Amino acid sequence: MATEHTERTERTERTERTERAGETAEFLLPRSRQANERLHAMIPGGAHTYAKGDDQYPENLAPVISHGRGAHVWDIDGNRYVEYGSGLRSVSLGHAHPGVLEAVRRELDRGSNFVRPSIVEAEAAERFLATVPTAEMVKFAKNGSDATTAAVRLARAATGRPRVAICADHPFFSVDDWFIGTTPMSAGVPAATNELTVAFPYGDLAATEELLTQYQDEVACLILEPATVVEPPPGYLAGLRELADRHGCVLIFDEIITGFRWSEAGAQGLYGVVPDLSTFGKALGNGFAVSALAGRRDLMELGGLRHSGDRVFLLSTTHGAETHSLAAAMAVQTTYVEEGATAQLHLLGERLAAGVREAAAAMGVGDHIVVRGRASNLVFGTLDENGRPSQRYRTLFLRRLLTGGVLAPSFVVSSALSDADIDHTVDVVAQACAVYRKALDAADPTPWLAGRPVKPVFRRLA
Known part of the structure; x- marks a missing residue:
C-alpha cells in the first residue's frame, strides 16, 4: 500500500x-x-x-x-x-493471467503443431460448443478477419448470391476486400468488388427490408455486430432474424467484441436470438491468437467432407489449431465461469x-x-x-x-x-x-x- x-x-x-x-x-x-x-x-x-x-x-x-x-x-x-x-x-x-498461462505451459512441452489434428482440437471444440450452445459446429483460426470472411464465403456458397450486406454503423469487420473496399482506405480494392457490398443502418428494420427488396435474391447475408456502443432496440435482432428468413439470406453475428464481454455465449446468449453463423475472437484467448467461426451444421459442413455438393474452401490455416492457443481458450472459458x-x-x-x-x-x-x-x-x-x-x-x-x-x-x-x-x-x-x-x-x-x-x-x- x-x-x-x-x-x-x-x-x-x-x-x-x-x-x-x-x-x-x-x-x-x-x-x-x-x-x-x-x-x-x-x-x-x-x-x-x-x-x-x-x-x-x-x-x-x-x-x-x-x-x-x-x-x-x-x-x-x-x-x-x-x-x-x-x-x-x-x-x-x-x-499474464495465472490460470491461462498454466494451461498454455502444459501444452508447450507437448508440441504445438502436428501433421494431423491434436486431441486438443476436439476438446477445445467441445468446450466452445458447450459455452455457445446456439452453435452446432466450430472451426478455429487465428484472427477475426479470417473468421468473418469465411462466414461470408459460406453464405455466398449456400445461397448462390453475390452481395454482402454489412451494418453501416459498425466500424470494422475484416481486412479483406469485401469490407475494406467500403472504407476510406480502399486503395488496391477493385471497384467491381466494392459494388458487391451494400449497407444497412443499425436498428432500422424498415430500411433493411427496403435494401433486401431492392436487391431481391441477390443478398447472401446480413452481417453485423449484434450490439456495440448502443444496445439493440427492443425486437430489433429478432426482427433481423425474421427478415433474413423471409428473404432467404444468412444472418451473421460478428461477436468478435461481444463474445464473453456481453455473456460467455456472446450477445446471442444475452438477447436470445440465434444467428446462422457467428464469429468470436478477442477475449477468447486473453491475448493468445485464436478466433472461431461457429454456426449451423448444414452451413458449416459445406466446408467439410461429409456432403455431396460443391466443396467450399472454408478455413485452412497452418496455425489455426495451435495447441497452446486452444488451451488458452479453454482456460479462458473456465475462468469466466469460475470467477x-x-x-x-x-x-x-x-x-x-x-x-x-x-x-x-x-x-x-x-x-x-x-x-x-x-x-x-x-x-x-x-x-x-x-x-x-x-x-x-x-x-x-x-x-x-x-x-x-x-x-x-x-x-x-x-x-x-x-x-x-x-x-x-x-x-x-x-x-x-x-x-x-x-x-x-x-x-x-x-x-x-x-x-x-x-x-x-x-x-x-x-
Missing part, C-alpha cells in the same frame, strides 16, 4: 511540473520515441495493427511497451500505466463510468467528455465547444491521461482492475477535465496539444 501511495504521489508531482504556462505536463518518452523510429523503419505503419499506431497518440507520446501484468503495463522508459482496452479488447482477464468474469467486467465498468461522468460534470465538461457503451465495453467521446467530435480535444485528453499514468484509447475494462486503479483513473480524469475546461473557455485547445492532433484510423491519406 505504501508503494502504491508513493507511486501515485510521484505521478501527481510529475503532472504538476509544467512546460508552458502551468498547463501542459512535462512528460517525455525518449526511449519510446527512438523505438517508434525503429519500428517505422522496418514495419509499415510502425505497428502490426493500425489502431496501435503512434498516429493514434499525441505527438512523441506513444509509449512502446516493455511488459504487462494484470491491469498494468510498463513502457521501455520505465513508466507504469493503468491500461484500458488491453490488446484492443482481447486481454479481458488481465495480462464470474463477465459480471466483474460490468461492475468495474459501471464504477468507472460513474466516476468519469461525475468528474467531468464537476469540472463543467460533462457535455464534452462523454462515456458511451455497455459497461463491459466503454468508449469515450471528446466534443468541442460546439458539441462536435474533435480529434484535437481527444489529443488534449489523451495527453493528460498519459501524464497521469493512464493508457486509455478507450475505457474498456479488464477484470484485473482494482478499485484503486479506478480511483486513480478518475483522479487523473478530473485533472484532465480541468485543463479541458480551460481549452473550451479559450475555444482553442492548440496551446495544450504540443504537436499535431491524433488521427482517425480510417483515412484516405497517410
Whole structure:
C-alpha cells in the first residue's frame, strides 16, 4: 500500500511540473520515441495493427511497451500505466493471467503443431460448443478477419448470391476486400468488388427490408455486430432474424467484441436470438491468437467432407489449431465461469463510468467528455465547444491521461482492475477535465496539444 501511495504521489508531482504556462505536463518518452523510429523503419505503419499506431497518440507520446501484468503495463522508459482496452479488447482477464498461462505451459512441452489434428482440437471444440450452445459446429483460426470472411464465403456458397450486406454503423469487420473496399482506405480494392457490398443502418428494420427488396435474391447475408456502443432496440435482432428468413439470406453475428464481454455465449446468449453463423475472437484467448467461426451444421459442413455438393474452401490455416492457443481458450472459458468474469467486467465498468461522468460534470465538461457503451465495453467521446467530435480535444485528453499514468484509447475494462486503479483513473480524469475546461473557455485547445492532433484510423491519406 505504501508503494502504491508513493507511486501515485510521484505521478501527481510529475503532472504538476509544467512546460508552458502551468498547463501542459512535462512528460517525455525518449526511449519510446527512438523505438517508434525503429519500428517505422522496418514495419509499415510502425505497428502490426493500425489502431496501435503512434498516429493514434499525441505527438512523441506513444509509449512502446516493455511488459504487462494484470491491469498494468510498463513502457521501455520505465513508466507504469493503468491500461484500458488491453490488446484492443482481447486481454479481458488481465495480462499474464495465472490460470491461462498454466494451461498454455502444459501444452508447450507437448508440441504445438502436428501433421494431423491434436486431441486438443476436439476438446477445445467441445468446450466452445458447450459455452455457445446456439452453435452446432466450430472451426478455429487465428484472427477475426479470417473468421468473418469465411462466414461470408459460406453464405455466398449456400445461397448462390453475390452481395454482402454489412451494418453501416459498425466500424470494422475484416481486412479483406469485401469490407475494406467500403472504407476510406480502399486503395488496391477493385471497384467491381466494392459494388458487391451494400449497407444497412443499425436498428432500422424498415430500411433493411427496403435494401433486401431492392436487391431481391441477390443478398447472401446480413452481417453485423449484434450490439456495440448502443444496445439493440427492443425486437430489433429478432426482427433481423425474421427478415433474413423471409428473404432467404444468412444472418451473421460478428461477436468478435461481444463474445464473453456481453455473456460467455456472446450477445446471442444475452438477447436470445440465434444467428446462422457467428464469429468470436478477442477475449477468447486473453491475448493468445485464436478466433472461431461457429454456426449451423448444414452451413458449416459445406466446408467439410461429409456432403455431396460443391466443396467450399472454408478455413485452412497452418496455425489455426495451435495447441497452446486452444488451451488458452479453454482456460479462458473456465475462468469466466469460475470467477464470474463477465459480471466483474460490468461492475468495474459501471464504477468507472460513474466516476468519469461525475468528474467531468464537476469540472463543467460533462457535455464534452462523454462515456458511451455497455459497461463491459466503454468508449469515450471528446466534443468541442460546439458539441462536435474533435480529434484535437481527444489529443488534449489523451495527453493528460498519459501524464497521469493512464493508457486509455478507450475505457474498456479488464477484470484485473482494482478499485484503486479506478480511483486513480478518475483522479487523473478530473485533472484532465480541468485543463479541458480551460481549452473550451479559450475555444482553442492548440496551446495544450504540443504537436499535431491524433488521427482517425480510417483515412484516405497517410
